[in-house]
Amino acid sequence: MNENAPDVRVDPPRTVVVEGSAAAFRQSVRVGRHEIVGDEPLAAGGSDAGPTPYDLLLAALGTCTSMTVGLYARRKRWPLESVRVRLRHGRAHAADCADCEKPGAMVERIDVEIELAGALEPAQRARLLEIAGRCPVYRTLTSRIEIHETLAEARETA
Numbered sequence: 001m002n003e004n005a006p007d008v009r010v011d012p013p014r015t016v017v018v019e020g021s022a023a024a025f026r027q028s029v030r031v032g033r034h035e036i037v038g039d040e041p042l043a044a045g046g047s048d049a050g051p052t053p054y055d056l057l058l059a060a061l062g063t064c065t066s067m068t069v070g071l072y073a074r075r076k077r078w079p080l081e082s083v084r085v086r087l088r089h090g091r092a093h094a095a096d097c098a099d100c101e102k103p104g105a106m107v108e109r110i111d112v113e114i115e116l117a118g119a120l121e122p123a124q125r126a127r128l129l130e131i132a133g134r135c136p137v138y139r140t141l142t143s144r145i146e147i148h149e150t151l152a153e154a155r156e157t158a
Helices: 053-076 122-133 134-141
Strands: 017-020 026-030 034-038 080-093 104-117
Touching: 017 053, 053 080, 053 104, 053 122, 053 134, 104 122
Parallel strands: none
Antiparallel strands: 017 026, 026 034, 080 104
16 A cells, blocks of 8 residues: 555445425535535525525535545645636526527536646646546536435424
């Protein structure tokens, strides 16, 4: 075993639990021992107590991108000091979309800007940009996704 290699342990998948009142947008999100709040802005009828669902989606992609780029640079022993990922989500008209069936169709679009700090060579920067597009969340978002929903019985609340 390489003594200089980072100790990377793969944890089993965790269940994300989201709960909230039907009377409001605010949601409690629990992942293991971590808890965050999801909400909508005031203008959309929420209380702005936390990020929106799309903000959380972008956060997942940005976090995975930054971690993947950092891990790759560490393994290569490249002089990457930090990574900053800025993301925006929007919908664009699908005028150039070959698969769009309806006129005026929209395509979901995420713009990702990656800032790499450190004395990297141009070829290293280009490679890190390529690696960014290989992070697991990116691959999930750009693959065919199947979501299977089931209805569970409501638990009694005390």
